[in-house]
Amino acid sequence: MKLDLTADQELLLDTTRRYLADVVPTAVLRKLRDDPDGYEPGYWSTGAELGWTSLLVAEEHGGGSVSDDGLGDLALVAHEFGRAAAPGPLLTTNVVAGALSRAGGDAVAETLGALCAGESVAAWCWSEPRPKGGFGGIEAVAEPAGGDWVLSGVKSPVEHGAQADLFLVTARSGDGLVQLLVPAASAGVTVTPLKTLDVTRRFARVAFDAVRLPAAAVVGEPGGAAAEVERQLVEALVIQTAEMVGALDKAFELTVAWANDRYSFGRPLASYQALKHRFADMKMWLEASHALADAAAVAARDEPARAGELASVAKAYVGHYGPELCQDCVQLHGGIGLTFEHDLHLYLRRVAVGAALLGTPRDHRLRLADLVERRRDERKAEA
Amino acid sequence: MSADVKPVDIEPVEEFRLRARRWLRENMPLAGPGYRRGLTTLPDEEELAEVAEERRLQRLLWDGGFAGLCFPTEYGGQGLTQAHADAFNKELAGYRYPFRFQIPTIVPCAAVLLEFGTHEQKLAHIPAILRGDELWMQFLSEPGAGSDLAGSRTSAVRQGDDWVLNGSKIWTTGAWWSDWGLCLARTNWDVPKHRGLSVFMLPIHQPGIEISRIEMLNGSKEFCQEFLTDVVVPDSDRIGAVDDGWTVATRWLFHERSIHSSPLTLRPAVASGGHESYGEGGASLLELAEVAGRLDDPGARELVGEAHVLKAAQRELDRRVQATIAGRKGSDQLVSLSRLMQGVVSTRLTTIGYELAGADAAAWADDDEAVGARGVNYLTRQVACVGGGTTEMARNAIAERVLGMPRELALDRGVPFREVRSGSAGGAAARG
Incomplete structure (x- = not known):
């Protein structure tokens, strides 16, 4: 997650965090597993009031962000969604809302009003x-x-x-x-x-x-939507990786706490060098994942020419090391980490699903190889 | 970066960038296709010629007003910011530059001097370094003290206004063509190990210092071992307080771990936004895949993509770590994350290079050195995880200092160093 937030961003983050903690604590998430929608309608419309659905929408369409960086704000919300394994159509509704707002025209105004209010889902x-x-x-x-x-x-x-x-x-x-x-x-x-x-x-x-x-x-x-589709993909990947990093953050936090609290042979798990070194690797993956998810969000705002590259880099990295990190968290918990009662699987699920959707790490590695080759060819052509 | 210039006095970054671009175009030689930056296995005469050329390039930067961008102006630097350094590094892409001055002369040696040296010491050496007159080396590792640096056994004994040093240092890169050494030595044997160390600086070429070059498995003879016999160092060349050398050494190691992200060093940026100092990357591996006839092989392409991802991950992690430390939002110990990442990424890229080169990197013709080099690089792959402190030490630091996990049991804690057991001297971690 980003290091420097404005006061307004802190507020957005804080209200989202407190709302999720109050309304969808992990005990509630477990109960929602049999709910066909995975969330209550009121949950989504209240979230919309907090700003969840309007960050990529222009002010003239009833949207607006707390900073001038709607996608960056949305990434903050997505990070909290990951930390809470929160329900709701956050990624998909926002990607559609952003696309409609960019397209503009009278026809979208009513649609966007309903999406922003959380009355409708796209x-x-x-x-x-x-x-x-x-x-x-x-x-x-x-x-x-x-x-x-x-x-x-x-x-x-x-x-x-x-x-x-x-x-x-x-x-x-x-x-x-x-x-x-x-x-x-x-x-x-x-x-x-x-x-x-x-x-x-x-x-x-x-x-x-x-x-x-x-x-x-x-x-x-x-016939001319390719650039817009690429932009939607970038936005979707920024939201997705931010959410995955939030889930990783929480899973790692739980596991560090467990390693400090759990004693075997008269000493905490966290005192064993064999385990400490694994925690060091996990911390490195986690911090690199944070850094790349942020870099992708920043590039989407500031450097459109590199946005696709950094989104793919972030997805390829977080999509590979994220699930590994989560599985290591399970391993370090032992049997309890594989139970439905423990919270860990909520984050493992979120990360595993994210890794597979919108392109696997392999898909994005291949996309990047194409990009490296294209750049090389362009340089050759210039020379 | 430097405290002596108010932000309002600083040249705007974009103006600086244009000035730098113009100056580089008019003054700096181009890197050219055959240019191989970095430590190579050149014959001695060529190596010395390279060193002389890099001294000239450093002098060129000095004369042009571009030496020591983030060093204070009172010591000959430019008093600029990280943003200026980033801009300069971007402009520097494609040019030659004084590579050998960056590591370890400027970081960590000059960085340590800047932090702990007296005004006189800084005046005596920092301008000389920035002028290209002084190349420095680290007298840090010892045959019996690699990862356990505080276990240094090189002794310094007070004699009037001088100190007399005896012992041996190892893994100094290019000591045979360098001028000064930054040396960690034991000044007190009756206190626990961390409390009896002091730091000195000394000219390398003097009668009491014998330099022996070590041949590495790739034929390089850049690493040296020095034998110090009754070397006299005036007390005025002591850096930091007597017996407080570990305070200096801790920051010394911090600077060493920040080599790839420090604002003090030059690192020409490449087109993809990475840094040349990180070595192999997506672009160079793509070329290799093409040479190996594997450009259409999805497996090979995936490896190229992976390399591109890892380079970017290393770069962005470094940025995050530096921003966290600069913004005082996290401890200096976070640099251990950068150090670990550098080792892990570098070894993986080397492995990918060997994999893509295939059999040609195992047996190659005379005119195929570029591919053959991938094989030799593979043999020395672990340098990235050993030199500058092992990745195991970085993992300890992350677990203990960043995550706050319990420290490893140390049998020498609280024990006067004289009573600490030592085995027969073994191989210590290489340190450039």
């Missing part, structure tokens, strides 16, 4: 099951038909797809990409809830079978 439909082109490949297709558009394809996993009222669907149109805003109740939309590792976060498979949409459903320029 889900970004980007990932597809085993796309042919590999990571980021899009096979869903949208084509103009008369004055309308027709959308077909399958998206999975869609975060909170079964709770969303609206989908922002990324699809192929000719040689380019197009994004469409699709009401969940549209004819031809089938939502199938998925089982998931997370206790409270929900995912669904959403199928679009020749869904007919008015031209007004198109968000941005048809």
